[in-house]
Amino acid sequence: MVSNNLIPPIPVRPNINGLQALWLQEAGIDRLWGEPLLPLGGGRQGAVSAVKPGVAGPGHLAGTKESGRQAEGQAFTTARPVVSHLPSRQVQRPVPAQTPQEETPTAMVLRPDLGQLDWPGLRESVANCTRCALSEHRRHTVFGEGALPADWLFVEEAPGEQDDWHGQPFMGKAGTLFDNMLKALGLQRETVFITPLVKCRPVANIAPSKEEVASCQGFLLAQIERVRPKCIVVFGRAANLLLGSNETIEALRAQDCFINDANGQKIPVVVTYHPNHLMVAQADKARVWQDLQTALRIVRSCS
Structure with a gap:
């Protein structure tokens, strides 16, 4: 109490x-x-x-009919076990959240309508393409330039501002550095073929979307069939799009990469840094030179 x-x-x-x-x-x-x-x-x-x-x-008191309270001081002789009648509660285990998987780039497939075109027809098809929104802002498409056929094929991701103005790949300061790279290999623009993967300049030079890449990927495959290169040198993020890989450029540089041509033959691909990257990170010029030497050995071994 x-x-x-x-x-x-x-x-x-x-x-x-x-x-x-x-x-x-x-x-x-x-x-x-x-x-x-x-x-x-x-x-x-x-x-x-x-x-x-x-x-x-x-x-x-147990065993009696007396229901009243007994006098204070009387002790229990035995103690009854205490049982707690609590409602059972089912615990739902939380379902672990599924980690979203990284999206794999769409595999490049040659469009049937491009397989029947000759070289001038393919160039005209690129110039008149309106398959994505990039066509609304371009000044010129960048089909590519160089020899046909050619032992070397150089591929970058997309045209820059100067490329859009002139309709040619690798213009401006990056183009000057690229020309010096060719000279160091004993090459010229007229002896190789150079082309961007995406033929129209993305707005504000942002990375092209998956849809924009898919709109142009058929053009590149058609060019590869006609150029018939012994080695393809891919710059920067174009390597991920061409090879269908999400690995870093440094990781791809250390691998033996290939793509299949229309006949199922493997074409060696050498991945390296873009000239724009070298203007910022000059220490990587030595790595690019190593990659170009690898490509040179491949071309010579196929001669």
């Missing part, structure tokens, strides 16, 4: 349930009251004793 400030004090029975009585008993707080804590309620199933075995206190 709990005392209060009334004069004289009137014992007040705490209003607790069976589970609360068990908690107070385990914590030892029930000893603060003069008698064991019992939950309120008249049902037998709801009455739970909070007296530990061997602790004296009033309680209910």
Whole structure:
């Protein structure tokens, strides 16, 4: 019982349930009251004793019809086990979130309508192409230039601003650096073939979308069939699009890469950094020179 400030004090029975009585008993707080804590309620199933075995206190006598409270000081001879009837709760295990898989670039497939075109017809088809939104902002398409056929095929991702103005690949400062790379190999623009993968300049030089790449990929495959190169040198992100790989340029440089031509023959592909990259990271010029030497050995071995 709990005392209060009334004069004289009137014992007040705490209003607790069976589970609360068990908690107070385990914590030892029930000893603060003069008698064991019992939950309120008249049902037998709801009455739970909070007296530990061997602790004296009033309680209910088992096996008799007496329902009243016994005198204080009478102790329990035995203690009944306490059973807690709590509703079972099914715990739903959280389903682990699936990690989104990286998207693989779309495989390049030659368009049937391009397979029947000759070289001038293919060039005209590129000039009149409106398959994607890039055609709305271009000044000129960049078909490519050079020898036909050619042992070397150089592929970049997309035309730059100067390329768009002139309709030719590798113009401006990057073009000057590219010309020096050719001279170091004993080559000229007239002896190789150079082309971008995407034939129209992307707006603000941003990376072309998957749809824009898909619109132009048939043109490149048709050019590869007609140029018949012994080696393809791919610059920068064009390597990922041509090879269908999400690996870094550095990782692709260390691999032996190939693509299949129309007859199923493998064409070696050498991946290296774009001249625009070299104007910022000049330390990578040595790596590009190593890649070009690898391409030179491939071309010579096929002669």
